[in-house]
Amino acid sequence: MEVIRNLVQNLIVIIILAMFLEMLLPAGEMRKYVKMVMGLLIIIAVVQAVGDLARWDYQADLPSLAQKADEKTAAGILEAGKKISSEQRQKAVEQYREGLANQIMALTRTARDTTVLGVEVNVQSKESEPDFGRIDKVVLYVAREPGTAEEKKSVSAGEVAPVVVRVAGRNNPKEDKAGGAGPPKEITDALIGSVASFYNLSPEQVKVMYR
């Protein structure tokens, strides 16, 4: 019953299409030629519709050249569609990353004792991964001394720290870290904790770096 319903539907659409195409035909000498070819098209359409009912492979009768070209075009269109979709996803991830960074910046402004100068958010950007779009890591760039980010930006390089000349082989990289201790550990831990709990991350995923 369903098959007959589909056949009748197809025939109705074919008749409407034929009517529509006939309205497009030119009026003069060429009309009868175009009408003949159009009649052939209608015959094909009806035979195809009946072929669907009888389940025979009418597609094999199509001109091979045209069919191949059609397939190529379809494959190309699909490929282009996938590429565009992937690009759009990457752009969306990029915007999401930037939005998250701004959000975290705004969140950390509430902490009075530290100044967050910048935020870097790493998001899973591989589409094949099941956790696509999830936050991988958050890096907070914290000022060594408290103050607002604007203040930090406006500070001019007035005072220069004493220059230390090291002899080759004796420089100890640990001294660098000791030089700028940054805010106390409790404050950074609280910062990490607030960001981690807000975004449901583990504290290991949130890093603090001093600038």
Added chain:
Amino acid sequence: MDVLQIVAIGLIATVLVVVVRSQRPELALLLSVAAGVIIFLLVLGKIGSIMDVIKDLAARAGINMVYLGTILKIIGIAYIAEFGAQICRDAGEGAVATKIEFASKILIMVLAVPIVVAVLQALLKLVP
């Protein structure tokens, strides 16, 4: 009101052609061609929507787009040949008009060959 614009362009072109034809018949021909081109450009944007409807109907009917493309090309050839032949007839060159029509008939038949072959194969397949 697009139709008013088109009719106005047609009427103005007709009056100008009638006036100019007695003095400069070659300019009158160019005028009529220009009027035809302007009217065609005015309706060009609307043809796209008609094509969309036709393609949608063809997709619903399960007609291969190769055939539909062929039919649309044939209609285009017929229109262009008709316009060209009419312009030639207006210029008093009936012989050239006939040749244009002949060439367009050949082109239409060439484009129709795959459809004819497909119909033939389909009908032969129906015979046990």
